Amino acid sequence: MDWQLVSESFWPLLRGALTGTMPLALASFAIGLVLALFVALLRLSPNPVLSWVGRAYISLIRGTPLLVQLFIIFYGLPQLGIRIDPWPSAIIAFSLNVGGYAAEVVRAAILSVPKGQWEAGWTVGMSPARTLSRIILPQAARVSVPPLSNTFISLVKDTSLATLILVTEMFRVAQQIAAFSNEFLLIYSEAALIYWMFCTVLSAGQNVLEKRLDRYVAH
């Protein structure tokens, strides 16, 4: 085993994770969550047209491969004269993707809050929007932490696909080092280990968050 290569490649890979993978994942997740809330509300709308729009969006996103979505945005849209740089392309594709998957999580979490909480908010005089933001969503957040953590962890790993639209994230760095050194097994394993490291830290973060949100629940 080439220990020197391992230690020499470690910092570039980690830097790729810290400046590429994680910012890409965090930005896409944040935008995706806002989108997910919006789509979940569309789906929950009593208006059949809005509900259908939400349903169609989720179906489209979940029914097509993420890689294909990336390629359509980066390689396909330029034919319509819409040229988007690699980074924004990746963020758009990943956000849209998270929006589709997380919408169902958010919808289920909103539905899990008892109807009496809505009614209590209304009788106190709050508008539906204010009841949603102050009463329902804080309670829905607690329920949605485990499944949303899943979505986030998947997203961290999926960002490796962005290398195919020329985004410099960790996996792209790994490909470059591997091609240069011919140590494919070693470098890709090292990259895998770093992904695993990040995901382990994120899982721990999930536990902390769950405990924090559990403080007002009877055990």
Add this chain to the structure above:
Amino acid sequence: MSPTDRAPLLTARGIEKSFGDNHVLRGVDLDVCRGDVVALIGPSGSGKTTVLRSLNGLETPDAGVLELDGGPTVDFAAQAGATSTGWFWNRTARRTAAANRAALRDRSAMVFQHHNLFPHRTVLENVVEGPTQVQRVPRAAAVDRAEELLARVGLAEKRDAYPHELSGGQQQRVGIVRALALQPDLLLFDEPTSALDPELVGEVLTVMKDLAAEGWTMVVVTHELSFARQVANQVLFLDGGVVVERGAPEHVFTDPAEERTRRFLDRILHPLD
């Protein structure tokens, strides 16, 4: 003072409501004057809770007129006609309906059977939520008033507890304080003691009795007949979506004119016979 001498606060005429094929209310009239304590009694499914929820906009009747002294006056049949013309064209009508609901909620406050406290908020935060968020009362003033109300129901020291840390009776007393903090003209109670263990019922009824003595106007759906008898000045017996009998408690309880009322009272007062 007889009810006719008082200023009327709420008048409901011909309230009707169906849930699908289930015709729950078949024309209910209700008159509430300031300072009245009205008890709605009747078997389950009689429509008494639906009447109460209609007064707060939690249910929207299909027909009937609801008038609160000082506004609003809502004609439900007209409203239902205006809002049923398709989702795109009825925006104005829907906005009017929403404004009517908001106005009803502005004047009244509800105490629920299952208290419906906000579990993610402390007792104090539950109480000040409405005043600070909706009524724009400065936080310091809202907190002062909340503490005063909590002290009155014996829960001053629970201000920083979360609802799940309280007993059922304490939770319901916080529910009452949350309603009082809104300073409503009309307090609505939906079977406030039905979900409680028997030994906790008394502490909640005592608070309600004190409120009645202080002159709050209350409409109470209840199975506690002794409470209705002692505290209410007007009792309505509902069955099958109509008011079968109404009057002063001494009339309804001791000398009911209707056979259905008599049978209901008999079943409740002598369940084993």
